[in-house]
Amino acid sequence: MNRLHPLSGAATALHRGVAGGSIPFFLVSMLDGVFDAVEVGWVFFLAPVGFVVGVAYGAAYYYRFGYELAADTFDIRSGVLSRRSREIPLRRIQNVDISQGIVQRLLGVAVVRIETAGGGETEAELAFVADDEATRLQREIRRLTAEQHAEAPDARSPETDASSAADRADSTGADPDPRPTLLFDLEGRELLLLSLSSVSLSGATLLPLVFVVAGDAVVDLLVSLAEPLGGPADLDDASAPQYGLFAVVSILYGALAAYLLGAAYTFATYYDFRLGSTGDDLVYERGLLQRYSGSIPVDKIQTFSIAENPIQRAIEYAGLRIETAGHGPDGSAGSQSAVPLARRRRVEGFLERATGLETPSFTRPPTLARRRYVARYSLLAAAVVAAAFGVSRVWTIPYWYASALAFAGAPIAAHLRWRNLGYAVADDHLLVRAGFWRRRTHAIPYYRVQTVSTRRSIFQRRLGLGSVVVDTASSRTFARGTPTIHDLEVTDARAIHEETRARLEAARRSRGAEGRELSVTFS
Amino acid sequence: MEPLHPRIRIVWVVRAVLVAAALAVAVAAAQRWLVDSLPSAAAVGVGLLLALVGVAHALLLFTNWGFELQDDALYLERGVVTFVETSVPFVRVQHVDTQFGPIERALGLSSVVVYTAGSRNADVRIPGLTPDRARSLQNTLRELAVESEAEDAV
Incomplete structure (x- = not known):
């Protein structure tokens, strides 16, 4: 059993100590008002005791936390009073992510998150391990999983067979970790276009904070900005139209500030983004202040989706995301950027190489x-x-x-x-496109389909229309809504429903047959 | 297409009437303490109207409900306002439950719930089955799911 980095012991102890010290503080000051017997003076005795107990608990937690990478499982034992021991089968791991904040980078530690399907949270979180240990874990999990795949090839998807026949040799061969083959590198120009063209609300969440910290200064600044345009010189003494103008000007500046903050946030998030492939995994890293790196097994990919907003469509750029059933870093459930932004043709080419999917012509609803x-x-x-x-x-x-x-x-x-709706029934994928502000084109492999539904509301029935809802296990769709082909002729909707089912069944049979055949050869 | 057991109508009608009654009481309370100008018949009217709509919905829902075990999937049809046809391929079935609530139990009914790894409609519920039918359906689905062996669902 390995321990976490010693620094995390110190951090946990300190954290618990502060928590343990503050509990008596609140408790005593609250009870003091209720019971006469309780005196405020107790705090001076109880708070240090609480702190010591907290530190002891934190230290014990650190010493009682162990992890180990076994041949086919990742084991974690944790807990001071109630022990918990977990074994995560390696072939169930969706992705392994490493994140490093600024302070963590300076101290040379990192947080490792191991994701499995199901549940709304990370399966295992190691905070913190040394950064070379983090990369070692990520690499070893990848290597061991690849070995298992080589032994049991039926658990592979057809696309990996096609794309990695050559890779398999070196993933199981002498060289345990070939350097990742670079697939995509976000250039400076693309990063700038991405920051400027994607309107991210993440930056706007900082605005209220700015107001709390420096409210008066901000108001003064806004007054001085609005004054030359006919705004009031003094907020206490102004006419109604002046107030109106002040409000409009302030909202515009606020929107500008939110936009710029959002752009800066996007810039910092995707700075130095790189995607590569090693063995049967995709690996990526990104981030200016906080570094992220992750590895996604290719056969855990649920769907690919191309996302583009009107600005990006106008300049013929697009982004490509990968959706898995795991839980992603920084709250982006199971969705990782494969290509943050690139020329549309390049994105399509990338998708074509990854899935064998040629960009088909889309059909619009009637x-x-x-x-x-x-x-x-x-x-x-x-x-x-x-x-x-x-x-x-x-x-x-x-x-x-x-x-x-x-x-x-x-x-x-x-x-x-209507113009931005579309669908296409390709050989191995169902393509579904929708959305004007953020147009998404999902490429759903038939063998990833979980359920298919045809829905018809009373309004749709009146017009003889219906929608097809295709559900996959990708957890992204929790927030974004399940891929839906809207408002088709009922006959078309039913035909797609049947087709999807038939192709799922066909894919299952061919994969099953292939697996059985191969396992016979291997056993 | 297999229909549900007719007694499920009683469950749904009772539920609709209870909801209508609760809302009628709410209207009566609002009239008593908040809005004096409301005519005293409003509560009764609202209650009757909702009960009527609810009962009609329950009866229509029963006629629209149907399920079928097809070659490769469980197929269901249901819905009044939005009519939904769903296919759940056997290979995607994660596990199958039988459940029943107090009213269902009193009427000798139970439900089968089929879980998939999907994100939406991840559980598909077939209400209004006799306990025997529910058990046999659960067994059949389990066998079919094992037979079609999902080697790697997610």
Whole structure:
């Protein structure tokens, strides 16, 4: 059994010590108000005791935490009072991630996370191990898994057989860890385009913090920025239009600040992004301040998806993401960027090499579907007008009826939504595309399909339309919604439903037959 | 297509009536303490209307429900407002439960719940089966799932 890095012992002890010391502090000050017998003075005695107990617990936790990489499992024993012993079968591991914050980089330690399918959380987290130990673990898990695959080839997906026939030789051969073959390297220009074109809200979450820390200074700055444009010189003494102008100008500057923060965040996240392949795994690393590196077994990949927003579509760039059933780093459940941003053609070429999928021509739903969206967005516009009317009853708003312009937007929005829908039934994959603001094209291998549904709401039934919902185990879809082909003719929807099922069955049979055949040869 | 046991209608109708009654009581309370101008018949009216809609929904749901064991998948049809046809390939079945709630038990009914590794509709529930049918369905599904052996679902 290996121990974690000694520094993590110190960190845990300190952490628990502070927690243990603060509990008596709160408890005594609370109980002091309730019971006469409790006196505030006890804190001076109880808090140090709590601190010592906490430190002792933290130290004990460190000494009682052990991990070991066995031949086919990863074992962890932990717990001071109640012991927990876990064995994670290596072939069930989805991905292994290493992350390193700035302080951790300076101290030469890293956090290792081992993900399996199922559950909403990381299966095993080692905080912290030395950074060379982290890379060793990642590499060894990869090597041992590859060895197991070589022994039991039926657990492999056809695509890995195709792509890694050559790799297998060296993954099981003399060289235990061949240097990763570089597949993609994010260039400076691509990183800049990515930062500027992706509108990330992550930066905006910092704005309230800025207000809490330096609220007055921010307000003063906003006043001085709005003044030349006709804003008030002093917030206490201004007319209504001046306040209005101040509000508008402040919102615009706020949006600009949020955008810039978001761009900076994206820049720091994807700085020096590299994707490579070694053996049967994809490996990536990225990050400016906090470094991430991860390895994803190719046969654990559930779906690929191409994501692009309107700006990126206009300059013909796109990003490619990999979805697994595991839980990803920094909360991005099971979804890793394979190509953060590159020319669309390059992304498609990459996808083609990874899956053997040639970019097919997409079919759009019938124009009848567009009519539905016009109705839907018109209802939305009606709600906007009704809200504006309601507000105008309470406060006087000039030209509230101008909100009726929202109706003009409905057909445009409907058309854009319809235009960006599409699907294609390829040989090994079902392709589903949807979304205007963030258009996603999912490539779902048939053998990854879990369930297929045809859904028809009452409105769809009236028009003879139906939607096909294709569910996979990729955990990304929890948040993003399951890939759905919207509003097809019912006959088409049913045909795709049947086709998907048939191809899943065919894929299963061929994989099963192949596995049995090979296992006979091997045994 | 195999229908559900007709007694499931009683479960759904009772449930709908209970919900309608609860909402009628809420309307009555609102009328008593918040809005005096509401006519006193409002609570009764709301209750009756909801009960009517609920009962109609329950009856339609029963006629629309159906399931079938096909060659390679469990196939289900259900829904009133949105009609859903779902295929659950046997190879994707992770495990199968039988369950029953208090009302179901009183009426001698139980449900079969089929779990997959999928993210949505990860559990598919077939309500309104006699305990015998539920058990036999559970066994059949288990056998079919083992037969089609998922070598690596996720």
